[in-house]
Amino acid sequence: MNVTITPSSLQGTAQAPPSKSYTHRAILASGYAGQTTVRDALWSADTQATARAVDLFGGSVSRADDGTLEIEGFDGQPDIPADVINCDNSGTTMRLVTAAAALADGTTVLTGDESLRSRPQGPLLEAIADLGGEAKSTRGNGQAPLVVTGPIAGGEVAIPGDVSSQYITALLMAGAVTDDGIDVVLETELKSAPYVDITLEVLEAFGVDARQTADGFSVEGGQSYDPVGGEYAVPGDFSSISYPLAAGAIASEDGIRIEGANPSAQGDTAIVDIVDRMGADVDWDREAGTIDVSSAPLSGIEVSVEDTPDLLPTIATLGAVADGDTHITNAEHVRYKETDRVSAMAEELGTMGVATTEEHDSLTIHGSDSTLEGATVSGRADHRIIMALALAGLVADGETTVEGADHVDVSFPGFFGLLEALGCSLERQS
Numbered sequence: 054m055n056v057t058i059t060p061s062s063l064q065g066t067a068q069a070p071p072s073k074s075y076t077h078r079a080i081l082a083s084g085y086a087g088q089t090t091v092r093d094a095l096w097s098a099d100t101q102a103t104a105r106a107v108d109l110f111g112g113s114v115s116r117a118d119d120g121t122l123e124i125e126g127f128d129g130q131p132d133i134p135a136d137v138i139n140c141d142n143s144g145t146t147m148r149l150v151t152a153a154a155a156l157a158d159g160t161t162v163l164t165g166d167e168s169l170r171s172r173p174q175g176p177l178l179e180a181i182a183d184l185g186g187e188a189k190s191t192r193g194n195g196q197a198p199l200v201v202t203g204p205i206a207g208g209e210v211a212i213p214g215d216v217s218s219q220y221i222t223a224l225l226m227a228g229a230v231t232d233d234g235i236d237v238v239l240e241t242e243l244k245s246a247p248y249v250d251i252t253l254e255v256l257e258a259f260g261v262d263a264r265q266t267a268d269g270f271s272v273e274g275g276q277s278y279d280p281v282g283g284e285y286a287v288p289g290d291f292s293s294i295s296y297p298l299a300a301g302a303i304a305s306e307d308g309i310r311i312e313g314a315n316p317s318a319q320g321d322t323a324i325v326d327i328v329d330r331m332g333a334d335v336d337w338d339r340e341a342g343t344i345d346v347s348s349a350p351l352s353g354i355e356v357s358v359e360d361t362p363d364l365l366p367t368i369a370t371l372g373a374v375a376d377g378d379t380h381i382t383n384a385e386h387v388r389y390k391e392t393d394r395v396s397a398m399a400e401e402l403g404t405m406g407v408a409t410t411e412e413h414d415s416l417t418i419h420g421s422d423s424t425l426e427g428a429t430v431s432g433r434a435d436h437r438i439i440m441a442l443a444l445a446g447l448v449a450d451g452e453t454t455v456e457g458a459d460h461v462d463v464s465f466p467g468f469f470g471l472l473e474a475l476g477c478s479l480e481r482q483s
Contacts, residue, residue, distance in 0.1 A: 069289030207233030247320025366441030372418030427451030
């Protein structure tokens with residue numbers, strides 16, 4: 054599906070979608086548990102991949118009409134899957150499930166789509182091997198398809214912290230149900246640290262004790278996943294909130310109210326401060342969980358995305374509208390997402406007349422040297438690129454067509470419907 058967007062002025066109320074990061078963890082944590090009810094879960098392409106993995110491990114995930122998930126877990130002991138686990142485009146699924154597979158007394162095969170089969174898994178495979186399991190890339194390049202044989206009993210393992218925090222999350226979640234637990238020693242500085250904070254928060258909610266140590270993280274073995282009252286509620290997603298928030302900052306004189314913006318461990322809450330620093334009129338009522346935002350002249354700033362890689366596309370679009378330079382730093386790990394998001398935003402915004410400077414670890418948007426013009430751009434089969442380019446279309450001169458826009462289903466299935474409800478003029482082409 055392609056979507057053509059005509060410049061529009063937005064106003065109204067937007068409901069924050071549930072957090073994808075929390076939903077992934079809650080579904081798998083429920084798999085490690087017995088019986089769990091998960092409320093307010095995001096039911097997207099990515100999170101459904103994690104649910105299918107729980108099914109293949111011997112659990113069962115069913116979804117009620119109100120979106121509530123009823124999950125029968127595999128009690129910490131995954132079965133050997135009867136089929137290949139297809140993670141589709143979900144890197145989170147592949148990494149979290151790879152560690153879960155290392156608990157099974159047998160062999161699991163994992164794969165994904167073309168994009169996912171190009172993403173790095175090597176450090177996690179090496180960690181599983183160091184813990185006594187077998188974990189290999191069928192092509193010998195550290196990328197899927199993967200073959201994992203367990204079971205592991207736990208122990209100490211060293212792993213880099215600057216490739217993906219998901220490796221640490223995967224090991225902590227699996228380590229709780231090993232015999233010996235897992236101590237993770239970080240070989241390099243941890244990037245995307247707030248995502249591990251999310252993991253620790255979810256584990257605590259499920260009754261699992263894991264903690265940060267002087268040189269990494271540790272989780273004791275022999276624990277059970279058991280959420281209070283057998284229930285868990287997923288908070289709103291600040292990665293997704295970034296899009297209506299940015300839309301309000303650039304295309305809403307009358308203002309947008311975002312509901313469901315409750316404080317949590319999500320690092321992407323930083324987007325509120327970023328939009329405020331750039332000059333938009335924004336007010337976050339943390340107690341009520343609402344954000345009010347309206348447009349104002351924006352100015353470029355310097356922003357590190359070391360802990361908030363998913364925000365880079367949104368910040369890049371804001372920079373295209375702002376005066377001066379927006380310098381996005383500590384961005385190397387953003388190149389290893391669904392696509393190389395640094396290059397993707399530089400190239401697609403360039404198609405729209407935006408001047409950028411791309412370096413290995415940074416992206417600078419030269420707003421004052423740019424003329425944002427409507428164009429046909431590629432969504433790169435990446436939900437965050439698609440949504441960021443759609444935002445640019447709200448204020449570009451002329452129509453903007455985003456190709457492959459249906460990939461927003463990965464994290465924000467209702468994104469374009471929300472834009473329409475807020476007053477955006479858009480047309481879908483199948």
